[in-house]
Amino acid sequence: MSGSTTDSAPEDEQSGSQAVEPSAQAEAEKAAAVRRVSAAGRRWRAAQLAGCAALLAVALTGGSIALGALRDSGTATVASSSSAVSPGLMASGDLDAGIKAIQAHLRGQPKDFGSWATLGLAYVEQARTKGDPSRYPQAEQALKKSVELEPDNDQGLAGLAALAAARHDFKGALTYADRTLKQNPYDERALCSRIDALVELGRYAEASKAADLADERRPGIPVFTRYAYVHELRGDVRTARAVLERALSTATTPGDIAYVAAALGQLAWNQGDYDTALTDYARALAADDTYLPALEGRARAQAASGDRAAAIKGMEAVVARYPLPGPLVALGELYEDRGADGDKARAGDQYALVDAWTALARANGVNADLDTAMAAADHGDKAAALRAARAEWARRHTVHTADALAWALHVNGRDKEALPYARQATATGYRNASFRYHRGIVELATGDRKDARSHLGSALKLNPGFSPLGAREARKALKEASE
Numbered sequence: 052m053s054g055s056t057t058d059s060a061p062e063d064e065q066s067g068s069q070a071v072e073p074s075a076q077a078e079a080e081k082a083a084a085v086r087r088v089s090a091a092g093r094r095w096r097a098a099q100l101a102g103c104a105a106l107l108a109v110a111l112t113g114g115s116i117a118l119g120a121l122r123d124s125g126t127a128t129v130a131s132s133s134s135a136v137s138p139g140l141m142a143s144g145d146l147d148a149g150i151k152a153i154q155a156h157l158r159g160q161p162k163d164f165g166s167w168a169t170l171g172l173a174y175v176e177q178a179r180t181k182g183d184p185s186r187y188p189q190a191e192q193a194l195k196k197s198v199e200l201e202p203d204n205d206q207g208l209a210g211l212a213a214l215a216a217a218r219h220d221f222k223g224a225l226t227y228a229d230r231t232l233k234q235n236p237y238d239e240r241a242l243c244s245r246i247d248a249l250v251e252l253g254r255y256a257e258a259s260k261a262a263d264l265a266d267e268r269r270p271g272i273p274v275f276t277r278y279a280y281v282h283e284l285r286g287d288v289r290t291a292r293a294v295l296e297r298a299l300s301t302a303t304t305p306g307d308i309a310y311v312a313a314a315l316g317q318l319a320w321n322q323g324d325y326d327t328a329l330t331d332y333a334r335a336l337a338a339d340d341t342y343l344p345a346l347e348g349r350a351r352a353q354a355a356s357g358d359r360a361a362a363i364k365g366m367e368a369v370v371a372r373y374p375l376p377g378p379l380v381a382l383g384e385l386y387e388d389r390g391a392d393g394d395k396a397r398a399g400d401q402y403a404l405v406d407a408w409t410a411l412a413r414a415n416g417v418n419a420d421l422d423t424a425m426a427a428a429d430h431g432d433k434a435a436a437l438r439a440a441r442a443e444w445a446r447r448h449t450v451h452t453a454d455a456l457a458w459a460l461h462v463n464g465r466d467k468e469a470l471p472y473a474r475q476a477t478a479t480g481y482r483n484a485s486f487r488y489h490r491g492i493v494e495l496a497t498g499d500r501k502d503a504r505s506h507l508g509s510a511l512k513l514n515p516g517f518s519p520l521g522a523r524e525a526r527k528a529l530k531e532a533s534e
Contacts, residue, residue, distance in 0.1 A: 146177055167197035168206040175214050182373045182408070184415040190214050191416070205235040212244040216251070219418035221447060224248040239269040246277045253449035255284060255479065272298050272307050276314050283318060284450070286480025292318055299334075308338035313345040320352050321482060323514035328352040343373050347381075354385060355516025363389065376405045376422040383430065388519035402430040418446070424455040429520075433462045450476045450486065458489045466496040477506075484514035488525045495532050503532040 153170045157163060171194035178186035194214060197207030212227035225248035231241035242265035249258035262281045265274045275298035283291040295318065299311040316331035329352050335345035350365030366382040383401035386394040405426045409419040420439040427436035440459035443452050454476035460469035473490040477483075491506035507529040516522055 146173065146180065149173060150177065162200055164197045164200035164204050165206055167193050167200065168204065168210045171197060171207070171210045172213060175210070175217050178217065180373075182375045184412045184417050187214065187218060187415045187417065203234050205231045205238050205241065208234065209238050209240040209244065212241055212248075216244055216247055218416050219251075219421070221248045221251040225252070237268050239265075239271065239273060242269055243273050243277060246274075246281070250277075250281065250284070251449060252447045253452070255281070259285075272302060272311060275301075276311060279314070279318075283321075284479055284481050286482055288318065288322060288482060305338040309335040309342040309345060312338065313342065313348055316345065316348045316352070320348060320355070321484075321514060323355075323484070323512075323516070325352045325356045325516070329356070343369060347373075347378055351381065354381075354519060355514070359385065359389060359519075370401070370404075374404055374408060376408060376426050379405050379408070380426050380430065384519045388523075398430075402426065406431065418443075420446075421452060421455055424459050428455070428459045428462045433459070437463050444472075448475075450479055450481050450483075454483075454486045454489055457493060461489070461493050461496065466493050469493045470497055482513060484510040484517035485521060487513065488517065488521055491525070491532075492528055495528055500532045504529065507532060 150170065150173045153166055153173060157166055157170065160166065171190045171192075174186040174190035174193060178184055178190070190210075191214060194207055194210045197204060197210065201207065208227050208231040212224045212231060215221070215223035215227055224244055228241045228245040228248060231238050232245065235241070242261070246258055246261045246265060249255075249261055259281050262274070262278045266278055275294055279291040279294040279298070282288075282294065292315065295311055295315045299308065299315065302308045302311055312331050312335035316328045316335065319325075319328035319331055329349065332345045332349040332352065335342055336349070339345075346365055347369045350362045350369065353359075353365060354362035363382070363385050366378060366385060369378045370382055379401045383398035386398040386401070405422070409423050409426075412419040412422075420443040423431075424436045424440035424443060427433065427439065437459040440452070440456040444456045446452075453472045457469040457472035457476060460466070460472065470493050473486075473493045476486045477490055487506045487510035491503045491508075491510060494500075494506060495503035507525050510517065511522065511525055511529065
């Protein structure tokens with residue numbers, strides 16, 4: 052699928068919010084998956100591996116430093132995290148203090164390759180938790196120092212995999228993950244980085260096998276959440292939710308509870324089940340009321356439910372702490388949708404900040420082409436959006452890059468070229484209303500009113516509040532296609 056632009060894989064044309072009825076084999080696979088997670092959870096607790104809750108404990112003279120990772124969902128995607136640790140446990144003060152403690156330790160022990168690796172990972176997490184890509188060059192220096200001192204140390208190699216993925220260098224992440232696993236086949240971070248890299252390269256069958264392998268070797272919440280996402284990408288929402296619910300039942304720390312509950316909220320929101328999404332986000336925030344993915348997700352669910360005022364207030368709080376492209380665009384669209392005096396200018400300010408962030412990201416070694424393509428197609432330089440989308444497609448063929456390229460071609464008036472990519476974006480069965488909306492718009496522009504009605508209607512039935520502006524345009528286009 053990922054190597055061509057033909058509509059070669061069967062598409063999930065189910066237009067309701069209910070999943071397609073699975074076959075007996077699929078039901079058996081789902082049951083087996085849930086049993087594995089349940090059994091793994093029992094083994095995990097029995098072995099007292101509470102560290103799978105996202106604690107990276109580093110023995111230093113001053114004690115243990117706890118590190119965590121914020122899931123990279125800029126791909127609202129999100130797509131997946133490059134690090135094996137789960138997010139949410141990282142109060143910025145603790146992280147900053149931890150970095151200072153590691154730095155002090157290394158001044159006295161400059162040949163401690165493990166602490167250099169820990170410092171590099173801490174910088175990666177600092178970049179994530181603060182939305183500050185300027186930390187990545189520091190992370191690179193520290194991690195390279197670690198492998199310079201001890202070339203085959205799995206901690207340093209796994210850290211380089213995490214850094215590469217954070218910079219959206221997924222081929223590099225896969226290379227480093229594989230090198231790590233040759234040294235330590237049970238390295239949790241490398242197992243998870245390998246899943247993430249394969250997902251982000253569009254190698255979904257291999258990612259599924261990698262998730263199975265990680266589940267066998269190092270079962271725990273970081274692996275369970277990735278296992279669920281691989282199933283979600285194939286349209287198997289019920290297995291994804293069952294696995295996440297089981298993972299939540301094994302969670303013992305506030306960070307893990309927040310992490311998994313927020314993942315459940317995102318899954319529910321994607322299906323248009325806003326009540327369940329809000330309940331899941333409330334569970335996450337009850338565990339950690341500062342957890343940014345839950346705050347962002349709650350704001351999106353509030354907007355979709357019609358509570359625009361609460362959504363704007365919540366998203367403003369998110370971007371004040373974490374000014375990444377996804378939340379910035381969401382807030383800008385909420386301002387545009389509100390349409391009060393000054394809101395157009397406020398929206399423009401958010402879109403300008405996206406440009407500023409992508410420039411900063413590029414300056415620090417981050418590939419920001421997908422972010423540029425997604426934001427600029429609707430709210431910026433359309434020609435730049437197409438250049439970025441083409442560049443990203445040249446690197447990796449995923450449902451997200453196919454969708455971005457299709458939409459960038461559309462806004463540049465090249466709908467015939469866009470159609471194969473729009474089909475490919477929906478070909479795995481991934482239940483994403485935005486992808487269906489984009490495909491419907493492209494089909495309408497190419498004169499295929501029947502398929503346009505099908506996909507526009509499907510998008511609105513699946514998740515009628517998928518975007519404040521996109522949903523409004525989908526309703527207008529559906530009316531046009533039906534006339």
